[in-house]
Amino acid sequence: MGKRVAKDALFDGFADIAKALANGRRAELIDVLAQGERHVEELADEIGPSLANTSFHLRTLAGAGLVVTRRDKNRIYYRLASDRVIELWSALRDVAAAHHAELDALAAAYLGHRDEFDQLSRTELAARLAAGDVVVVDVRPSAEYAAGHIAGARSIPADRLARELHSLPADVEIVAYCRGPYCLLADDAVRLLRRQGRTARRLEDGFPEWRHANLPIQSLAPQEVMS
Amino acid sequence: MGKRVAKDALFDGFADIAKALANGRRAELIDVLAQGERHVEELADEIGPSLANTSFHLRTLAGAGLVVTRRDKNRIYYRLASDRVIELWSALRDVAAAHHAELDALAAAYLGHRDEFDQLSRTELAARLAAGDVVVVDVRPSAEYAAGHIAGARSIPADRLARELHSLPADVEIVAYCRGPYCLLADDAVRLLRRQGRTARRLEDGFPEWRHANLPIQSLAPQEVMS
DNA sequence: CTCCTTCTCAAAGAACTTCTTGAATGCTCG
């Protein structure tokens, strides 16, 4: 019966999408690309392996339709095919956090101890931003800030925070955010700020989740991008 | 630097969840288990391969934490670990439908031609059910109906529909539903009903999506289950 | 206790995936 064959082929098609995500390096690529587009060399630097291998993983993702490319001069920029890919990626992370037996240990090894009660949720932050009683700091690299950030946030990339800290008001709570719940930049920023006697917390997730929740965002026009 | 190693390990952990779904037979298992729990032999019959192979795939899913088991007498029942797994599965299907180049062709080969304008959305059906001007028929096997169904739906398994058709009122629109958007049972039912001169349409997705949208459901107590 | 049912596990071969290296392609700019 051909129905069985057609059904198997259809479900193999669904499995192809899962296969594209079924490698740690490709998962990292999706996580980085959720911040905005990047060219191959930047991605290779970000995730570790050789350029050729990164290109191979990107082709795999493109083959499954999860990412698309654009050429500008002789660079090729990759970006996620749509916001649905972000939804899939966060559903995957949620299931992993809820059900994968070893994930807690892996997350703790990477993130260090993190006090969950000491984080702001998106809705809390949106309310405090509206009330105007917090300073929000985006600690991602400035290209990511330029590509899109929480409306009203200030860009201080993690490696410049120690130097620019003095320009932050002393009497207001500071909220740092970065790429997402499994990104360390905001944790490091909060630790640094507290060591300097500031009141600081991190947003529980990151910019892609904020944007996906339709909360207010801004981005810089190309000419405003700082180097 | 150990951070790189820890980060790779964490993302390998996320990728493990994707690996669990990265096989067509396991995807089918998830799709069937979204209807309710099943024992190994039923699952093997449903998806095709040998019992030992089905057991192997189920162990793989269990190893990733996507399914859990329960023993009753000497049968072992598998079910999804939580509703989050259904969310992940539908996010995966959505991305596949939106971005996988060949999926349309695969779906058409399995489902045949299906007119999308001729389907009811969940919200439409909920409204019409509230207004009371439709008859809703659950065409899944009766065990699945018993495990949970749309509130007010009547169970007529696909293989009994031709015989029981006369008991449906002639002057009301009939809405059939089954396991989900990639299930054929409701399409076949609509075709049969129309051939008999009835007005019939299918729900665009199925019971798991209805339940996940928190729309009204019912289930039968064990003693009410029909054989 | 012994037999039966149901499910899992182990071994082995085939089929895929991954990663490396080095060569090839395709674009741009002078």
Add this chain to the structure above:
DNA sequence: CGAGCATTCAAGAAGTTCTTTGAGAAGGAG
């Protein structure tokens, strides 16, 4: 047009996953 850059492709070695077969374990019934 030719040099130079960014990216991809190809081939091969190493590792992993899938499927089948048959044996093994766990629990229930007689």
